[in-house]
Amino acid sequence: MKPPPAASTSALSWRRWQRSAGFAWAGLRHTWQTQANFRVEVVLGSLAATLCWALRVSPAPVLLCCALVLSLELVNTALEALTDLISPEQHPAAKIAKDAAAGAVLLASVISVVVGLAVFVPPLWRVFSPFALSLPR
Numbered sequence: 001m002k003p004p005p006a007a008s009t010s011a012l013s014w015r016r017w018q019r020s021a022g023f024a025w026a027g028l029r030h031t032w033q034t035q036a037n038f039r040v041e042v043v044l045g046s047l048a049a050t051l052c053w054a055l056r057v058s059p060a061p062v063l064l065c066c067a068l069v070l071s072l073e074l075v076n077t078a079l080e081a082l083t084d085l086i087s088p089e090q091h092p093a094a095k096i097a098k099d100a101a102a103g104a105v106l107l108a109s110v111i112s113v114v115v116g117l118a119v120f121v122p123p124l125w126r127v128f129s130p131f132a133l134s135l136p137r
């Protein structure tokens with residue numbers, strides 16, 4: 001029979017969870033400090049979430065897109081660092097790794113823009129169309 005896990009390796013250990021959260025926070029901080037794209041995505045995501053609140057639309061699709069783009073940017077940063085460590089000199093496989101990771105962020109960003117248009121255009125149209133239609137021609 002397997003022995004019970006030690007307190008420090010238990011999934012319920014508060015100290016172990018704090019330690020892991022500290023490492024994860026360091027990764028977030030590093031990405032924020034070194035990746036301008038990440039900062040832009042955080043600002044745009046915050047603006048989109050605020051717009052959801054202002055227009056009283058469900059924030060779920062917007063928050064999911066934000067989570068997808070920001071998470072992929074973090075993974076992209078991790079892959080870039082690993083690639084630079086493993087292959088400091090030019091190598092075709094290193095290029096594939098970096099370009100594919102960047103492609104994942106680009107794809108998620110384009111899909112997020114499409115989702116943003118689908119979420120925001122109808123309520124914005126309802127708000128602004130009365131003004132547009134009352135303008136003198």
Ligand SMILES: Nc1ncnc2c1ncn2[C@@H]1O[C@H](COP(=O)(O)OP(=O)(O)OP(=O)(O)O)[C@@H](O)[C@H]1O
Pocket residue numbers: 035080083087088089090091092094095096098099102
């Ligand atoms: N070791 C390498 N071998 C081959 N190609 C590489 C290597 N490192 C980077 N590249 C290529 O050079 C180009 C620029 O890479 P770079 O490392 O500057 O990343 P980046 O995509 O500009 O991201 P960031 O600006 O966030 O660091 C990319 O097309 C990348 O695939």
